[in-house]
Amino acid sequence: MSYEAIQVTREGKVAVITLNRPPMNPLNSAVFRDLAKAADEFSTDARVKAVIITGAGGKAFAAGADVSEMATLTPVEVYSFCQGSKIAFSKLENLNKPVIAAVSGVAFGGGCELALACDFRIAADNAKFAFPETGLGIIPGGGGTQRLPRLVGATKAKELIFLGDIIDAVTAERIGLVNKVVPADALMEEAMRMANKLAEKPLVAIQMAKAAINLGGNVDLTSGLEAEIQNFVIAFASADGKEGLSAFVEKRKPNYTDK
Incomplete structure (x- = not known):
């Protein structure tokens, strides 16, 4: 471009x-x-x-x-x-x-x-x-x-x-x-x-954290906390969320794919 x-x-x-x-x-x-x-x-x-x-x-x-x-x-x-x-x-x-x-x-x-x-x-x-x-x-x-x-x-x-x-x-x-x-x-x-x-960080987690922080600065605390939960669930449900938690339990280095 x-x-x-x-x-x-x-x-x-x-x-x-x-x-x-x-x-x-x-x-x-x-x-x-x-x-x-x-x-x-x-x-x-x-x-x-x-x-x-x-x-x-x-x-x-x-x-x-x-x-x-x-x-x-x-x-x-x-x-x-x-x-x-x-x-x-x-x-x-x-x-x-x-x-x-x-x-x-x-x-x-x-x-x-x-x-x-x-x-x-x-x-x-x-x-x-x-x-x-x-x-x-x-x-x-x-x-x-x-x-x-x-x-x-x-x-x-x-x-x-x-x-x-x-x-x-x-x-x-x-x-x-x-x-x-x-x-x-x-x-x-x-x-x-x-x-x-x-x-090197899993991209979905970075995206969800950024979205929650950016929105939270412009709404009341209750709305911000609800947005945080929604973004948390998206990160949790991602392939990298599953991989990160599994790697922690299994005591190994995670293999993130940004999905």
């Missing part, structure tokens, strides 16, 4: 998406279309068991939305632009495979919002995060006002979004915005290590 604004490579069971608009990898409509297309492709590709998203050039994961495109849009057109980001980010957020953001350099505005849509965020020690939109007279429009509070809490999210301050990787890790900080030259190695570790 061909892409206009991203590059897709595969290393074993891991697919790597590279935002390919260096040096700053701004997000435009073409990027959103490509990300949505890639998510659809990976969702049905049995060879892919984990996905990494990163940015080309090392200076930026993504420096935000492409202001040169946005500035000329009418309100109706900018609504469509935001819908493009919502569709792409939601497809990645709900992809039936784990997704890792490998962040080097700046992740501002839409770039940070893209990272928020991933399951995990690994940051290089040169990474910087910010939501500068209020300084431009606008607000985040790619999920920042919704995903950030769910991750770091409403008060900290308001601080970051209202003030627009830039935070470094260590601060991002401290507040729970990223999972881990590593040296810049080890970023992709660490992301690949995690992706390969995830790829």
